[in-house]
Amino acid sequence: MSDSMMKYNVRKGLAHIFLYAVTASLLFPLFWMLMTSFKSPNEWVTYPPTWIPTEPTISNYRFIFFGSAGRFARTYSSAVIPYLNTVFVAVTSTLVAIVIGVLGSYSLSRFKTGGSLTLLSIIMPRMFPPMAMIIPLMIFFQLIRAIDTYWGLIIVYIGFTLPYSVLMLKGFMDGVPKEFTEAAMLDGLSEWQILYKIWLPIIKNGLMTTTLFLLILNWTEYTFALTLSSRGVETITLTLAKLFSNEAGTYYGPQSALGILAAIPTIIFGIFIHKHLAYGFTFGALKR
Amino acid sequence: MPGLVLNNISKRYGDVQALDGINLQIQDGEFCVIVGPSGSGKTTLLNIIAGFTKPDDGEVTVDGKPYNQLSPRDRNIGMVFQDIGLFSHLTVRKNISFGLEIKKSSKKDIDKRVEEIADRLKIRKLLDKKVRLLSGGEAQRVAIGRTLITDPSFFLFDEPLGNLDANLRVEMLTEIKRLHLHLKKTFIYVTHDQEQALSAASRVMIMKDGKALQKGPPREIYNNPIGKFVAEFFGVPSMNLIDGTIIPEEDGSLFQGAGLNVKVKGYSQSKKAEVTLGVRPTDVVVGNQITEDGFGTINSLELLGDKNQIYLTLEQEKSIIAVTSPEVRPELEERVKIKLKENRIFLFDRDQGGRLYP
Amino acid sequence: MSERIKRKGKIPVNIIMLLPTNIIILFLIIIPTILVIWFSLVNFQPTFGINFWESKFVFLDNYFKILMDDEFVKAVIRTVYISLICLGVEFTIGLLIASILTGNIHGKKILYPLLIIPIMIPPIVIGNNFWLIFSANGPVNQIISIILNTEFKVSWFSHPKYAIIPIILSEIWHWYPLTFLILFSGLVNISTSEIRAAKILGATEWQLSWRIKFPKLKGIITIALVIRMMEALKVFDVVHLLTHGGPGTRTETISFYLFKYGFKYSRISYVSAGAWIILFISLLGFSLALRSVLVERK
Numbered sequence: 036m037s038d039s040m041m042k043y044n045v046r047k048g049l050a051h052i053f054l055y056a057v058t059a060s061l062l063f064p065l066f067w068m069l070m071t072s073f074k075s076p077n078e079w080v081t082y083p084p085t086w087i088p089t090e091p092t093i094s095n096y097r098f099i100f101f102g103s104a105g106r107f108a109r110t111y112s113s114a115v116i117p118y119l120n121t122v123f124v125a126v127t128s129t130l131v132a133i134v135i136g137v138l139g140s141y142s143l144s145r146f147k148t149g150g151s152l153t154l155l156s157i158i159m160p161r162m163f164p165p166m167a168m169i170i171p172l173m174i175f176f177q178l179i180r181a182i183d184t185y186w187g188l189i190i191v192y193i194g195f196t197l198p199y200s201v202l203m204l205k206g207f208m209d210g211v212p213k214e215f216t217e218a219a220m221l222d223g224l225s226e227w228q229i230l231y232k233i234w235l236p237i238i239k240n241g242l243m244t245t246t247l248f249l250l251i252l253n254w255t256e257y258t259f260a261l262t263l264s265s266r267g268v269e270t271i272t273l274t275l276a277k278l279f280s281n282e283a284g285t286y287y288g289p290q291s292a293l294g295i296l297a298a299i300p301t302i303i304f305g306i307f308i309h310k311h312l313a314y315g316f317t318f319g320a321l322k323r
Numbered sequence: 324m325p326g327l328v329l330n331n332i333s334k335r336y337g338d339v340q341a342l343d344g345i346n347l348q349i350q351d352g353e354f355c356v357i358v359g360p361s362g363s364g365k366t367t368l369l370n371i372i373a374g375f376t377k378p379d380d381g382e383v384t385v386d387g388k389p390y391n392q393l394s395p396r397d398r399n400i401g402m403v404f405q406d407i408g409l410f411s412h413l414t415v416r417k418n419i420s421f422g423l424e425i426k427k428s429s430k431k432d433i434d435k436r437v438e439e440i441a442d443r444l445k446i447r448k449l450l451d452k453k454v455r456l457l458s459g460g461e462a463q464r465v466a467i468g469r470t471l472i473t474d475p476s477f478f479l480f481d482e483p484l485g486n487l488d489a490n491l492r493v494e495m496l497t498e499i500k501r502l503h504l505h506l507k508k509t510f511i512y513v514t515h516d517q518e519q520a521l522s523a524a525s526r527v528m529i530m531k532d533g534k535a536l537q538k539g540p541p542r543e544i545y546n547n548p549i550g551k552f553v554a555e556f557f558g559v560p561s562m563n564l565i566d567g568t569i570i571p572e573e574d575g576s577l578f579q580g581a582g583l584n585v586k587v588k589g590y591s592q593s594k595k596a597e598v599t600l601g602v603r604p605t606d607v608v609v610g611n612q613i614t615e616d617g618f619g620t621i622n623s624l625e626l627l628g629d630k631n632q633i634y635l636t637l638e639q640e641k642s643i644i645a646v647t648s649p650e651v652r653p654e655l656e657e658r659v660k661i662k663l664k665e666n667r668i669f670l671f672d673r674d675q676g677g678r679l680y681p
Numbered sequence: 682m683s684e685r686i687k688r689k690g691k692i693p694v695n696i697i698m699l700l701p702t703n704i705i706i707l708f709l710i711i712i713p714t715i716l717v718i719w720f721s722l723v724n725f726q727p728t729f730g731i732n733f734w735e736s737k738f739v740f741l742d743n744y745f746k747i748l749m750d751d752e753f754v755k756a757v758i759r760t761v762y763i764s765l766i767c768l769g770v771e772f773t774i775g776l777l778i779a780s781i782l783t784g785n786i787h788g789k790k791i792l793y794p795l796l797i798i799p800i801m802i803p804p805i806v807i808g809n810n811f812w813l814i815f816s817a818n819g820p821v822n823q824i825i826s827i828i829l830n831t832e833f834k835v836s837w838f839s840h841p842k843y844a845i846i847p848i849i850l851s852e853i854w855h856w857y858p859l860t861f862l863i864l865f866s867g868l869v870n871i872s873t874s875e876i877r878a879a880k881i882l883g884a885t886e887w888q889l890s891w892r893i894k895f896p897k898l899k900g901i902i903t904i905a906l907v908i909r910m911m912e913a914l915k916v917f918d919v920v921h922l923l924t925h926g927g928p929g930t931r932t933e934t935i936s937f938y939l940f941k942y943g944f945k946y947s948r949i950s951y952v953s954a955g956a957w958i959i960l961f962i963s964l965l966g967f968s969l970a971l972r973s974v975l976v977e978r979k
Binding site (some may be wrong): 043046047050053056057058061062063064065067068071079080081082083084088089135136138139141142143145146148149153155156157158159160161162163164165166167168169171172174175190191193194195197198199201206225226227251254255257258271272275276287290291293296297301302305306 | 694696698699701702703705708709710712713714716717720768774777778781782784792794795796797798799800801802803804805806807809810811813814816818819820831854862886904908911914915917918922935937939940941944949952953954955957959960962963964967968
């Protein structure tokens with residue numbers, strides 16, 4: 036074997052080992068969570084720690100769906116409704132934010148409306164620590180009676196993911212070659228048609244990626260859900276927090292179980308579109 | 324002493340046998356063109372020569388040295404890609420100088436060489452331009468310039484003219500031919516376009532479905548195709564192929580098909596057989612000569628100035644093309660006599676396609 | 682070079698399209714922002730009996746007060762420090778995995794989706810998980826005990842020096858898929874011909890990385906850094922869950938500080954001023970970064 040060929044093989048072998056070692060440590064927390072979700076209460080916190088449950092059970096998952104009796108039942112009955120709430124809120128706000136974002140980014144990318152100042156003003160809100168916005172938003176929401184409503188939360192989610200929506204989509208739109216637009220204009224298509232028929236198919240990957248990103252942000256959002264809603268619109272993140280609070284004691288099993296369940300939809304969506312992710316995450320900064 | 328030898332190269336991808344026992348010997352300084360339809364395996368073969376793919380079987384040898392285990396960077400080759408592949412983040416100058424910058428040559432040497440190459444390829448004024456502003460033809464020249472700087476021992480071209488306009492293609496091919504004459508190095512050129520092959524090559528290898536069908540100088544392949552596919556592939560317009568039957572006679576055979584009756588001297592068979600007759604358009608004579616082989620109806624005419632291209636329909640709806648001198652001007656729908664030039668007929672096996680005669 | 686929009690007597694199309702964005706941003710963001718400005722300039726403190734309409738105008742008093750607060754300044758420095766560490770480690774991990782996964786590795790197809798999962802998990806879940814993992818009787822301590830061959834039973838979350846580590850680690854674990862995805866798609870989308878051309882010209886793997894791959898990824902790396910930094914500075918969830926800013930104030934981040942004084946102590950004006958200071962600093966930093974990206978794009 037030539038020298039360079041041998042070095043290449045050794046390097047490949049080391050890379051394999053390294054990759055598996057790193058992957059193992061990266062997957063470890065996930066593994067732990069999965070295991071805990073199947074542990075019975077006596078194995079939640081043991082010394083030495085239990086790696087694999089000796090009596091695996093699905094009681095934690097049952098707890099999630101059907102709740103419990105007793106003192107805790109006052110605040111926690113079942114996670115099913117919060118789960119559905121989260122689905123509704125996250126999906127709706129993501130879809131609307133994408134649609135509005137597409138329109139806005141098209142305007143910015145193709146026509147450069149308002150210049151870079153407009154772009155900056157759209158992104159700027161995202162730099163603001165949400166904490167600081169809470170009080171004013173709460174007051175504002177009290178005034179327009181939006182506290183603890185579905186549409187209130189959805190509007191907030193839309194508002195706060197819109198900057199990312201516009202920023203990311205604009206990046207992709209900037210990568211659309213001029214020739215397509217010119218040809219379409221010669222064919223007499225209107226601006227809306229050009230957007231719908233030409234640009235959107237071209238940035239399909241980026242669109243999928245942005246949607247996933249927004250979905251993740253909305254699905255896992257905690258701060259606004261905590262402050263702007265309570266019993267009426269309880270999302271999964273609140274339920275998780277409840278299980279963690281002192282009131283509940285330490286329900287580690289159900290927490291992990293709910294954690295797994297909470298992670299699943301975004302993971303499924305991610306796997307569903309993972310082919311698009313490969314191109315999508317370049318934000319249009321690389322020409323194909 | 325052959326410069327490059329491919330010895331029984333085979334490569335399989337899943338169910339598909341991309342290359343099946345390819346043997347080829349290329350002499351030093353030859354312009355060898357590998358032609359074939361898409362999917363014939365020619366790009367795979369080129370990638371194996373370049374070192375990007377390893378063959379399942381067989382060996383690549385250069386000047387007696389085995390190349391199989393060498394990585395591309397140790398093979399001292401220049402390669403021009405179909406999609407050009409210029410470094411889009413660098414200027415033209417930096418693209419060309421890349422090969423020497425890798426070797427950490429001195430700035431003076433690099434600049435000198437870059438300018439030499441730029442002059443030779445007439446791209447001096449492009450040197451400080453950004454790559455994405457180049458036209459197709461300009462980009463291809465830069466790509467060629469990029470390969471020259473390391474002074475490789477041979478050059479690989481992967482369909483270099485594919486992305487260019489028709490008129491540019493002729494110009495670039497001439498450039499490449501001139502370059503070959505100047506450098507006197509081996510060129511291995513892959514294309515699906517048989518016109519490029521015919522005009523530039525000193526030696527051609529035709530591939531189909533992973534196999535090498537015929538090798539040799541282009542003229543020879545044109546005049547002596549080994550089978551139906553090769554015969555049809557080479558030549559514009561392509562060879563007319565007419566299915567029919569061969570009937571043994573006392574002094575040879577008679578071919579009957581599509582209403583033609585063609586005497587084939589020197590071909591004897593013991594019994595009747597189904598064959599395909601091949602005749603090039605230039606060897607089909609249209610007119611009112613004394614003896615005819617058959618009749619045809621004029622479908623359309625193309626008057627191309629220095630020749631006429633006549634489309635005829637024979638019996639059984641068979642269409643053929645004849646290429647004649649400009650004076651031959653039949654009328655549309657006219658029924659004319661056709662004769663096939665005697666020593667210019669081919670007979671091919673109907674199923675296998677192999678050549679039966681001459 | 683914007684396109685000219687033909688006015689047909691109606692509002693031009695591009696304005697219409699941008700309108701929803703602007704309206705939402707305006708109402709949802711600008712109005713609360715104005716409120717925040719107002720708060721920061723008065724002494725609004727509802728629990729002290731001073732309600733909204735009675736608060737006096739105190740100009741920049743709140744700003745000075747908060748800048749003088751040691752706790753605040755420390756929180757800012759700490760947050761920046763955490764963010765930078767997270768960014769650095771995430772980029773290293775992301776780059777390493779992305780580079781290796783672009784080669785021929787067995788099991789690539791399974792590893793790829795698995796490695797992306799952490800970013801999709803709600804931070805609360807991550808918090809809960811890391812709480813278990815780093816608890817005194819948890820697996821981390823167990824593993825360290827085995828390696829050091831002595832008993833190691835540190836109480837991570839109440840340790841003044843070490844408490845910040847689980848927080849940083851959970852953030853890194855949560856966000857590394859972002860850099861990995863960005864770098865991976867960047868690498869994968871570099872044209873094969875360019876890479877092959879470089880190899881044929883004699884480039885080693887190292888030269889290939891430095892001269893071809895990294896220069897091409899500069900644009901997206903910048904965007905990734907900006908996005909990630911924006912989020913990193915706002916870290917709150919895990920802090921709230923794991924350490925509650927403690928022990929004492931040793932793991933307070935900016936967001937937690939604002940939460941503490943805004944919600945627990947209702948010092949709204951004070952907090953609003955703090956928020957504006959943060960925004961100002963962020964704006965400065967990011968304008969510079971984004972400007973280089975915006976320019977480079979066309």
